[in-house]
Every structure is written in structure tokens, then in C-alpha cells.
């Protein structure tokens with residue numbers, strides 16, 4: 046047995062030496078394994094291997110009983126295999142680094158691409174170093190892309206300077222335009238402009254080509270990376286630019302298969318003015334990651350409109366983090382308690398189930414953001430992580446630890462530090478695409494349930510406050526789980542209103558927030574969020590029976606922590622059991638009722654129904670707005686000639702559904718069960734379902750044929 050194992054080991058070493066650029070692990074050098082075993086010193090690390098990734102090298106070894114931690118030593122090698130410089134300790138593996146401490150791995154990073162190194166690993170018992178392992182030697186991967194293949198041979202300014210310079214705005218635009226021109230898989234769209242008139246570009250990437258319109262992209266359940274909201278946190282942006290090139294020109298069959306099933310959206314630089322100035326905020330000093338709900342700024346407004354139109358189902362939001370004593374890749378899900386539980390759970394599954402597991406294989410240390418006890422990672426709905434969750438997007442914050450800290454002691458060298466950060470982000474974004482592809486059904490199911498449950502306006506409102514996050518993996522002694530951030534009683538509203546009523550002044554009046562010359566009205570901001578609003582006389586009604594229900598009170602309630610405007614709460618005015626026909630005039634808000642008889646909505650009236658059973662037909666002709674969610678109707682539903690919005694979501698109808706000649710924005714027909722035909726004709730804008738299918742037993746015709 047031992048002899049045969051020795052043969053295999055030698056063969057692997059030869060193979061690794063021959064094919065250094067492939068993923069074959071390089072084994073520890075030296076004589077036959079039997080001899081090495083016999084000669085092994087006490088407590089010497091055994092079984093060291095190295096596998097190259099893009100910008101990192103995964104070292105793995107056999108765990109040593111009694112080891113307190115491990116040190117990773119890296120030595121540059123000349124072509125002849127001799128040392129070309131001093132050995133340094135480039136990494137320290139700590140026992141809380143991964144979720145399975147019995148199989149230690151470390152993603153060594155910071156070195157220049159395409160360079161040759163030797164690695165050794167030693168355990169420490171307490172602070173006492175034990176003998177080094179036998180060395181492994183290997184060449185790190187070169188910059189991605191063949192140097193003589195057009196497109197593949199593009200390089201960013203950051204790559205060309207080996208991390209000495211970040212890619213400038215001008216270089217980004219040229220690189221972006223070149224990708225756009227050279228790859229059929231890439232379309233670059235400008236989603237907006239910064240205050241300083243810099244374009245905010247987005248890569249839309251699909252295989253063989255990306256779908257032509259935002260709605261067509263939305264139908265592919267896209268995933269999205271926001272790479273640079275804080276201008277002085279540029280590491281993720283460089284990863285995004287590299288990843289866009291990889292996706293544009295790769296021949297990797299697995300990646301192409303993933304891109305054939307979805308569309309990847311990459312926004313490299315949302316905050317171009319801040320990046321150019323190396324400042325956190327935009328040119329007015331506004332922290333854009335405290336503005337995604339209020340969208341006072343043109344940058345955040347452009348982003349929110351993109352989310353409205355392209356409808357990503359999953360996202361990552363890239364940052365850098367200043368605490369040096371934490372993991373490589375702190376992550377955090379949307380924690381705000383108004384986020385649908387399924388979106389929170391699936392975001393946690395993405396982080397803990399996928400990223401922690403894959404990180405443990407590849408040697409990257411992902412951990413919960415906020416685990417160092419700082420009062421961060423809370424429930425502000427102004428933060429993209431939470432805003433996206435409230436928009437039913439499975440997502441995570443990503444932090445790149447700014448400094449090397451105690452676990453990466455060779456990052457006093459600035460380029461080493463920058464490379465580690467960017468390549469750890471690149472690893473994360475590739476893993477994100479892999480996760481999305483492997484879990485597509487889970488994500489779309491969570492999203493569909495979130496959209497229907499939000500539209501049902503069920504449950505309490507939390508103005509601010511988070512779900513708890515477990516300290517997993519277990520933090521160091523002296524560290525804590527992320528702050529609990531439970532909502533205080535005054536931030537909870539047990540009985541949700543059915544709508545908010547805004548005056549014309551509130552809705553259309555000039556605002557004082559936002560940059561001078563670029564201020565937007567409440568009407569414009571609610572439109573950017575994609576919310577349905579009913580005009581009633583000279584007032585405006587915003588129902589909570591909407592897919593983004595959890596965000597509505599955070600902007601429109603007087604009790605909100607960072608509200609936009611204090612609207613008047615409209616509470617349900619019809620509950621309980623009611624016998625006989627119901628004629629709806631004015632604004633009728635039905636919640637949790639049983640209506641035994643037909644419902645007729647008079648011209649100009651508004652009907653908002655949720656959680657209700659209706660035994661009889663529903664007939665609305667010429668209404669101002671019709672909302673029917675989370676309900677059952679035993680009879681036909683007919684909505685004709687509505688001036689304003691029409692929304693039927695998560696409702697069971699025994700009978701035909703007709704949606705005809707409605708004049709407002711796209712009627713929303715999603716997640717319904719219709720025992721009968723579904724017919725839509727003559728609507729000013731064809732109805733949509735937000736990719737939440739309806740189960741219809743009869744034919745689906747005309748404008749509804751694809752719903």
C-alpha cells in the first residue's frame with residue numbers, strides 16, 4: 046500500500062510540474078513518501094498541496110492534532126528553482142477560519158500573477174513554531190486571457206500596473222467599450238449619470254447574446270453585482286471589470302452553460318464621482334449606501350430604476366471594511382424584519398450554505414459582517430442590502446477586509462494588499478454565479494412567495510429592526526455575533542394600514558432634499574421604485590397591497606425613522622362577515638372579511654381587498670383602482686376600464702378573469718390560481734406577472750397569453 050501511494054504521489058508531482066497552470070494540485074516535493082514519513086519530524090505538517098486559482102493559491106494540508114494555528118511561508122523562486130528573495134510569512138490560519146477545521150485550507154494571495162513560488166506550512170502549539178512541512182512549488186496563474194487573442198487580451202489599468210494604480214474612469218470607459226464591441230455576449234447600457242455627469246454603465250451579459258430589452262432580461266431571472274458604491278472602496282470594482290472580460294470571452298463550458306440560462310448584470314461604478322475623488326460619498330458628500338430607499342441622488346435613483354426594469358432576483362453589493370481582525374470576506378443578508386422570511390432564509394443559505402462551504406474548500410474566510418462587535422450591519426432600509434431584500438431580491442453585502450491584519454502579515458506591500466482584496470472579490474462573484482445557477486428554483490420560489498405574501502399586506506410593520514444572525518462560524522474569543530438590532534416597541538406597528546393617502550403637495554410638491562438642480566418629487570421617487578399609486582380626486586393613495594409592501598411604510602408613515610413624507614394612514618373600513626351585495630364607492634378597504642354576495646365597484650371608486658373570501662362575482666367598471674390580493678373569489682372577476690392601477694396577486698378565483706381596456710400602468714396579475722379562462726384585451730400597457738406565474742385552468746388569451 047505505501048509503495049503504491051508513493052508512486053501516485055510522485056506521478057502527481059511530475060504532472061503538476063508539467064501542467065502548472067492547470068488545477069492539478071502540486072504535491073509536497075522530496076523523496077518517496079515512505080521515506081518522508083519515516084523522516085518526518087514530530088509535529089511536522091504533512092500532505093501540503095497547492096492549487097492555483099485566479100489571483101490566489103489554495104494551500105491544503107493534513108490537520109495536526111494540538112495545533113493552535115498555522116503559518117504559511119512563501120518564497121519567490123527563480124527559473125532554476127532557487128530562492129529569488131527572502132521567505133515571508135504570508136498567512137496565518139486560525140481555527141475559526143472555516144466551518145470545517147479538520148480540513149485546513151488557506152487562499153494565499155497578494156502575489157503577482159504568473160510568478161513562481163515555494164510554499165511551506167508549519168503549525169504552532171501555543172506560540173511555539175513546529176517544523177515546516179516539505180515545500181511545494183508552483184507558478185501562479187497569469188492574468189486571465191490569452192495575450193494574443195483579441196478581447197481576451199484586454200487588460201485594465203489596474204492589471205497593467207500590477208495593482209499600483211486603480212483603473213481610472215477614462216480607462217474604465219475604454220475597456221468597457223472594447224468589451225461591448227468585441228463580444229456578442231456583452232451589451233453595455235448606461236443606466237444613468239452621476240451628478241458630475243459621469244456615465245453609470247452596466248454590463249448585461251448573456252450567452253450567446255443577452256436578451257434585447259430589460260423585460261426580456263427580467264424573464265431570465267438575472268443576477269446582479271453592484272461593484273462600487275463607496276468611492277474609496279475600489280477593490281470589488283477591479284474584480285467586476287476582470288469578471289466581465291472573463292464572461293465575455295471564456296470558453297469554459299460550465300460558465301457558458303450558466304450564462305445561457307440567465308443574464309448577469311454588473312454595475313462597475315455607481316459612484317463614479319466618488320471613485321474619481323477617492324471619497325466615500327458622491328460629489329455632495331452623500332453616502333449613497335444610505336440613500337437606496339429615499340433615492341435623493343441621481344446615482345441611487347438610476348440604480349433603483351434599473352432594479353425596477355431588469356428585476357434581478359439575486360444580488361451582491363461590494364465594499365471594503367476597515368477592521369483588520371476579522372475574516373477575509375464578511376457577508377450579511379437583508380436583515381430588516383419587513384423583508385419576507387423566505388428572502389432572508391435564502392440569502393442566508395447563499396452565504397452560509399454556499400459561500401462558507403466553498404470558502405472552506407478554496408481557503409477564503411467568509412464570515413458574518415459585524416462579528417467583531419462593531420455596531421454595523423443593522424436594519425437601515427436605506428442600505429442596498431436591506432432595500433434589495435425589501436424588493437424581494439436574495440442578496441448579500443460583501444466586505445473585503447481592508448488591511449491584511451494578523452492573518453495576512455505580508456500586506457504592508459500595497460500591491461499585495463490590493464491584489465488579495467480584488468481576487469477574493471473575483472472568487473466571490475464567480476461563486477455567486479455558480480450558486481445562482483445551482484439554486485435557481487429555490488431563489489425563484491422564495492421570490493414568488495415573497496411577492497405574493499408582501500402583496501397580501503399580512504403581518505405587522507417594523508419601522509426598523511433586524512432579524513438575528515448567528516455567530517457562525519464561531520468567532521474568536523472576545524468577538525461577538527453581529528449586533529442583535531431587535532426592533533424597539535415604538536418601531537413596531539401591529540396593525541398595518543391598508544394604504545397611505547398623500548396630498549397633492551406631498552406627492553407633487555418641490556422637495557428640499559437631494560442635490561440642487563436635481564431634486565425629484567415624491568411622485569418621481571415612487572415611480573422609480575415602481576409602485577402603484579391611485580389618484581383619487583386631488584389626493585394620491587398608495588396601497589400596501591404591493592410586492593414592495595415592506596418598504597412602503599418606511600417611506601410614507603409618520604412613524605418611519607427615515608421617512609420621505611408623512612402620509613395619512615388609511616385603515617381597513619370593511620372587515621368581518623357581510624351578507625348581500627356590496628356596492629363600492631369612494632375608497633373601500635376590505636381586510637380579512639367574508640363577503641357573501643356580489644361586489645360591484647362604481648366608476649371612480651377604489652377597491653382594495655386582501656385576505657378576504659368573496660362569494661359572488663367581482664365587477665369593476667371605470668374604477669380609479671382595483672387591488673385584489675391574498676383572497677378567494679367564488680365567481681368571475683371582471684375589471685374593465687380602470688383609470689389607474691389594477692393588481693390581482695395571490696388570489697384564487699373560481700370563474701373567468703377578464704382584464705379589459707384598463708388605462709393605467711401595466712396591470713399586475715401574479716401568483717393567482719384561476720379556475721377558468723384568463724383574458725386580457727385592450728389594456729393600455731400589457732399586463733405583467735413579475736415572473737410569478739399564474740395557474741390558469743382555462744385558456745390564457747391575448748395580452749395575458751404568457752402570464
Ligand SMILES: [Zn+2]
Nearest residue numbers: 275278364365
Ligand atoms: Zn462600503
